[in-house]
Amino acid sequence: MITLFQFPPAFNVPNISPFCLKLETFLRLAGLEYHVQHVMDPRKGPKGKLPFIKVDGEVIADSEVIIQALQRRYALDLDAGLDARGRGWAVAITRLCDQHLAPLLVYFRWIDGPGWKQVAPVLLRGIPAPLRPLLGALVRRKIRGQLAGVGLMAHSRDELLEFAQRDLEALDGLLGDVPFFGGAQPCSADAAAYGILANLILSTLETPLNHMAREYERLVAYCERMQQRVWS
Numbered sequence: 203m204i205t206l207f208q209f210p211p212a213f214n215v216p217n218i219s220p221f222c223l224k225l226e227t228f229l230r231l232a233g234l235e236y237h238v239q240h241v242m243d244p245r246k247g248p249k250g251k252l253p254f255i256k257v258d259g260e261v262i263a264d265s266e267v268i269i270q271a272l273q274r275r276y277a278l279d280l281d282a283g284l285d286a287r288g289r290g291w292a293v294a295i296t297r298l299c300d301q302h303l304a305p306l307l308v309y310f311r312w313i314d315g316p317g318w319k320q321v322a323p324v325l326l327r328g329i330p331a332p333l334r335p336l337l338g339a340l341v342r343r344k345i346r347g348q349l350a351g352v353g354l355m356a357h358s359r360d361e362l363l364e365f366a367q368r369d370l371e372a373l374d375g376l377l378g379d380v381p382f383f384g385g386a387q388p389c390s391a392d393a394a395a396y397g398i399l400a401n402l403i404l405s406t407l408e409t410p411l412n413h414m415a416r417e418y419e420r421l422v423a424y425c426e427r428m429q430q431r432v433w434s
């Protein structure tokens with residue numbers, strides 16, 4: 203049995219972490235049985251981040267490492283129906299979602315004022331009230347450092363929004379008029395895409411990035427389709 207360690211649901215999505223939601227979506231698409239243990243502190247994970255899993259006594263961290271390990275362990279391949287080009291696109295879409303769009307989501311939740319105002323009360327609710335401002339400032343400082351590390355903090359808010367728009371346009375164009383990024387059936391890229399797009403489109407958070415994503419009708423329909431297929 204697989205135990206999935208991740209944040210609890212919030213803001214109307216099964217997980218506010220695109221990476222946790224990506225992994226749980228993968229588990230469901232792959233038809234693997236699992237149970238969830240909620241964790242609020244990512245430092246509990248071996249790589250200091252969520253999600254991580256325990257399977258047959260082995261602890262594995264990082265959504266990509268976990269997915270590869272589970273595919274090997276259970277002889278699965280969500281991309282089996284794709285040719286070499288399709289498999290390449292699946293990796294490229296996953297990278298776009300994980301390495302670029304997800305850090306932009308983090309910026310508009312944690313660093314940008316309006317996002318932080320909505321996120322802070324939920325994320326810090328387990329902390330004694332007098333400690334919340336200090337802890338909030340420390341966490342934001344850490345996140346600012348992480349975003350600076352990938353080069354995002356050098357840009358203005360408007361430039362970041364423009365980057366996000368190009369990412370969303372790319373995803374919209376790549377999806378086109380087919381039901382899933384895998385075509386007629388979901389592939390590995392659909393786990394990553396749903397992880398982030400549900401957090402932008404179905405989440406009740408109101409940030410400029412959430413508003414922007416909701417303008418893409420095909421991506422909205424995609425999220426609803428994935429929700430029906432995987433989550434209902």
Ligand SMILES: N[C@@H](CCC(=O)N[C@@H](CS)C(=O)NCC(=O)O)C(=O)O
Binds near residue numbers: 251253264
């Ligand atoms: N590469 C990791 C990224 C996971 C990640 O960034 N998780 C965030 C939540 S969305 C986290 O735990 N952050 C805590 C921290 O950096 O301190 C994966 O794919 O699992």
